[in-house]
Each structure stands twice: as C-alpha cells, then as structure tokens.
Amino acid sequence: NAGVTQTPKFQVLKTGQSMTLQCAQDMNHNSMYWYRQDPGMGLRLIYYSASEGTTDKGEVPNGYNVSRLNKREFSLRLESAAPSQTSVYFCASTDRGPIGAQYFGPGTRLLVL
Amino acid sequence: QQPVQSPQAVILREGEDAVINCSSSKALYSVHWYRQKHGEAPVFLMILLKGGEQKGHDKISASFNEKKQQSSLYLTASQLSYSGTYFCGTEIYIGRNTDKLIFGTGTRLQVFP
Numbered sequence: 001n002a003g004v005t006q007t008p009k010f011q012v013l014k015t016g017q018s019m020t021l022q023c024a025q026d027m028n029h030n031s032m033y034w035y036r037q038d039p040g041m042g043l044r045l046i047y048y049s050a051s052e053g054t055t056d057k058g059e060v061p062n063g064y065n066v067s068r069l070n071k072r073e074f075s076l077r078l079e080s081a082a083p084s085q086t087s088v089y090f091c092a093s094t095d096r097g098p099i100g101a102q103y104f105g106p107g108t109r110l111l112v113l
Numbered sequence: 114q115q116p117v118q119s120p121q122a123v124i125l126r127e128g129e130d131a132v133i134n135c136s137s138s139k140a141l142y143s144v145h146w147y148r149q150k151h152g153e154a155p156v157f158l159m160i161l162l163k164g165g166e167q168k169g170h171d172k173i174s175a176s177f178n179e180k181k182q183q184s185s186l187y188l189t190a191s192q193l194s195y196s197g198t199y200f201c202g203t204e205i206y207i208g209r210n211t212d213k214l215i216f217g218t219g220t221r222l223q224v225f226p
Binding site for chain 1: 114115145147153154155156157160200202213214215216217218219
C-alpha cells in the first residue's frame with residue numbers, strides 16, 4: 001500500500017497562474033482533507049470531503065476549489081494563484097471521520113512569485 | 114476556534130519528562146495528537162473521545178478533561194526520537210459529527226543527549 005500520495009512534490013507558480021494539486025489514497029477511506037501549513041500557524045483546513053460526492057469548506061477556503069473525483073482521489077485547485085498561497089499543502093484521509101486517525105500525504109511545497 | 118497549545122517550545126535532555134497542553138474555547142467531541150518531524154508529514158499518535166479516557170502509546174500518554182475542554186500529552190523518559198512538533202487536533206461538539214478537525218499551532222519539542 002502506498003497510503004496517501006500527492007503530486008507534485010514541489011511547484012513554483014507566477015501570480016495569476018492556475019494549478020491543480022492531486023491527492024490519492026489506496027486505503028478505501030471515506031473522508032479526505034486538504035490542509036495548508038504555514039510557519040507558526042499549524043495546520044489549517046481548506047476543504048474536506050466526508051464521503052464520495054460531498055465536499056465542505058474548512059477554515060480557509062477562499063481562493064481554492066476542490067473535486068472529489070471518486071473515492072480514491074481528491075484534488076485541490078488554485079484558479080488564480082497569489083503570493084499569500086505560498087505554503088505546504090497536505091492531503092489526508094481517514095476511514096472513521098473525526099474518530100479515526102488521519103493519514104497524511106508527503107505534502108506539496110508551493111511557491112507563488 | 115483554533116485550540117491553544119502550551120508551551121510553544123520545550124527543550125529536554127534524554128530521560129526527562131514533558132507535558133504539552135491543548136485548550137479549546139468550545140466543547141469538544143474528540144482530541145487527536147500528532148507528531149511532525151522536520152520536513153515530513155504529521156503522524157497520528159492517539160485519539161481521545163468524550164468520556165475522559167486516557168490513552169497510551171509506548172511512553173507517551175494523554176488525558177482529556179471534557180469539563181475544562183482541555184487535553185494534555187505526557188512524554189515520559191524522553192528519547193531523541195521524540196523530537197518534533199506536536200499538534201493537537203480538536204473536533205468541536207455540536208451534537209453530531211462534524212467530520213473535521215481544527216488543529217492547534219503546535220509545540221516544538223527538542224530532545225538533546
């Protein structure tokens with residue numbers, strides 16, 4: 001099992017460019033999450049999907065969109081990147097909602113110039 | 114809604130003990146604890162549910178005081194491998210599952226020989 005995988009590992013964008021961060025899990029988990037991590041801010045929830053076909057906003061959804069493509073895949077899209085979106089993005093999944101361990105992917109480091 | 118962790122940083126010698134606290138201004142349904150090593154993804158340590166159950170993981174244990182809306186992580190006889198940043202993740206209790214965690218800003222723990 002690969003667990004949770006994320007692509008790309010690192011990306012540099014110019015302000016205004018768009019990109020999609022990909023996440024896939026092979027653990028048959030129902031719930032998937034996107035977080036961003038900035039120095040001193042901890043992990044902040046951007047969007048989550050409690051089950052296939054549903055998505056909900058987290059703490060910091062502005063400037064992002066998500067798609068739960070199927071049970072395995074959950075993508076995060078930046079339509080028009082801004083320097084404030086420079087961060088490390090983590091995808092996570094769990095099989096029991098809030099009472100299950102969240103398994104994190106390796107992260108995507110994004111730099112917006 | 115973000116829980117407050119204290120202290121922000123801890124420096125220990127091998128074999129010493131430490132306590133990390135996590136406090137919320139809201140009633141909690143569950144508290145998760147994760148450890149993140151530099152440049153890596155967070156890794157699940159344990160979860161505590163409403164009911165005050167104390168959990169353990171090797172020489173790391175935790176407690177959950179619902180009335181005080183607090184959780185504490187206890188690291189005894191610390192090892193070099195304990196170094197990293199510890200995050201609590203809280204699910205606020207609103208009478209039903211919300212399927213999402215709100216993470217604290219983290220406590221950086223460094224263990225020296």
